[in-house]
Amino acid sequence: MDATLTLGVERYVQQGQAMAAADAAQRAIMRRKRFDTIAVHGLYSMQAALANQGSIVEPAYFSSAQHFENSDHMEAALAYLMPSWTYTRIANPTVHYLEETLALLEGYGYDGEVSACAAGSGMAAIFMATSPFLAQETNARRGAAPMNIVASAKCYGGTFMLFSQRYAAERGVEVRWVRDPLDLAEWESKVDEHTRFVFGEMPSNPSLGVFDIAAVADLAHSAGAPLIVDSTVATPALMRPLLHGADIVVHSVSKSMASSGFAIAGALIARHHIPSRVGPDELRANFALYVKLLPFRDHGPAISPFNALMALNDLRTLRSRMDLLSRNALRVAEFLADHPAVEAVYYPGLPDAPEHPVARRYMWLADAADDYGQPVNRFGHLLSFAVRGGPSAARRAFDRLQMIWRATDLGRIKSVATIPAISTHQQQGDSGRALAGVPAHLIRLSVGGEHPEDIMDDLAQALA
Ligand SMILES: *Cc1c(COP(=O)(O)O)cnc(C)c1O
Numbered sequence: 001m002d003a004t005l006t007l008g009v010e011r012y013v014q015q016g017q018a019m020a021a022a023d024a025a026q027r028a029i030m031r032r033k034r035f036d037t038i039a040v041h042g043l044y045s046m047q048a049a050l051a052n053q054g055s056i057v058e059p060a061y062f063s064s065a066q067h068f069e070n071s072d073h074m075e076a077a078l079a080y081l082m083p084s085w086t087y088t089r090i091a092n093p094t095v096h097y098l099e100e101t102l103a104l105l106e107g108y109g110y111d112g113e114v115s116a117c118a119a120g121s122g123m124a125a126i127f128m129a130t131s132p133f134l135a136q137e138t139n140a141r142r143g144a145a146p147m148n149i150v151a152s153a154k155c156y157g158g159t160f161m162l163f164s165q166r167y168a169a170e171r172g173v174e175v176r177w178v179r180d181p182l183d184l185a186e187w188e189s190k191v192d193e194h195t196r197f198v199f200g201e202m203p204s205n206p207s208l209g210v211f212d213i214a215a216v217a218d219l220a221h222s223a224g225a226p227l228i229v230d231s232t233v234a235t236p237a238l239m240r241p242l243l244h245g246a247d248i249v250v251h252s253v254s255k256s257m258a259s260s261g262f263a264i265a266g267a268l269i270a271r272h273h274i275p276s277r278v279g280p281d282e283l284r285a286n287f288a289l290y291v292k293l294l295p296f297r298d299h300g301p302a303i304s305p306f307n308a309l310m311a312l313n314d315l316r317t318l319r320s321r322m323d324l325l326s327r328n329a330l331r332v333a334e335f336l337a338d339h340p341a342v343e344a345v346y347y348p349g350l351p352d353a354p355e356h357p358v359a360r361r362y363m364w365l366a367d368a369a370d371d372y373g374q375p376v377n378r379f380g381h382l383l384s385f386a387v388r389g390g391p392s393a394a395r396r397a398f399d400r401l402q403m404i405w406r407a408t409d410l411g412r413i414k415s416v417a418t419i420p421a422i423s424t425h426q427q428q429g430d431s432g433r434a435l436a437g438v439p440a441h442l443i444r445l446s447v448g449g450e451h452p453e454d455i456m457d458d459l460a461q462a463l464a
Helices: 007-028 037-042 046-050 071-076 095-104 122-134 157-171 185-190 213-220 280-283 286-293 295-299 303-314 318-337 357-364 367-374 390-400 431-438 450-463
Strands: 114-119 149-150 176-177 195-199 227-230 247-253 266-271 342-346 380-386 416-417 442-446
Touching: 007 037, 007 046, 007 071, 007 095, 037 095, 037 318, 071 286, 071 442, 095 266, 095 303, 095 342, 114 122, 114 286, 122 149, 122 157, 122 195, 122 227, 122 295, 149 157, 149 185, 149 416, 157 176, 157 195, 176 185, 185 213, 195 213, 266 286, 266 303, 266 380, 280 286, 280 357, 286 295, 318 342, 318 450, 380 390, 390 442, 390 450
Parallel strands: 149 176, 149 195, 195 227, 227 247
Antiparallel strands: 114 266, 247 266, 342 380, 380 442, 416 442
């Protein structure tokens, strides 16, 4: 304990320790529950409700700031000596409930400790999950040491731009793109002792690429670098990368997690004690907390408490929804694979897809044995298909859709389609799209919760 603390501050520190112990006790209780129970309740307990007028849903704290009892309380809080929220850019009680739920879901079945940091968008989360590893290391004799990052080229357009423009072009970071994420030798040839982090997206948007998480994690770890996985499309209901050796998982919470489409949100979720050759010990000990307390506070990509509440509310039904959407998507993928106007279908659930064997190893519906009597694979709601006749034929079919929304969005309970080359992956140009495997005649379809026959009817009339 800091000897300069006054007795008054000390009292709040002790109060803080009791609050943290209560949270830890509730976390331990919830870690023993099943996936759906965690999704429904998160960390919000009856005791917490009684301190909140008995409300059975998490409190919505829209206040920008927290009032303090006195200067001692303020000092203890601002020095991070006690759990507190202070100011909504730094922390917020409603956001805290979202973070705790995400950490519990992503850490479901994982033995060690897991923490989360919610952000205003998926891109904000990806930025916050990656930029701390790009700290300059200077050596008096050699100057700045070289650094590189290794990332799957099959990734979201925003991630491609963050890495290639913001990091490579503006800051001089060498980005080593892995063209074929299924090819372990390619990952291996690119990771070395100057690699700051390894990044992969699975399944990737929009080309549905996959990679062997455990093998790539081993490669990253042998170089002393963390593996970061964008698992937006799978969600923890279908895949939990931390169980397979990944260190940090990033999400666009805006997508399947907030399936109603009422909020933009993001999160990074990290296991404790991750490898990294750069940064302070706190970064390695608890990455999500380190980010939240320091770089996040300075960059300011905070999520609105309203959006956090919208996401929390949708998360409660995540598993059953991902099951339904995955079953619908498989039927739609099979229908498209047989359609004469369709040149190719990309969906890891199709048995002859090159991604299928790896996807089958990693993508399992959580607790499926309770519903189906045995574990079952589920491959998510996202698929893409190339239309015979090239870009103009793809645009004609796209323009004829009558029910499936034309929008740059996915993970909705409503079916949504886009043409990535003119939307999500437009800014990266022809060469960037070639690298990422996004041809101009590709339609990306996020299959929703409508009856699959109605989704197929709309596609049939559009492709006719
Ligand atoms: C949408 C998306 C993002 C970006 O998330 P935002 O919430 O839109 O900032 C990142 N990764 C994937 C896979 C996405 O689909």
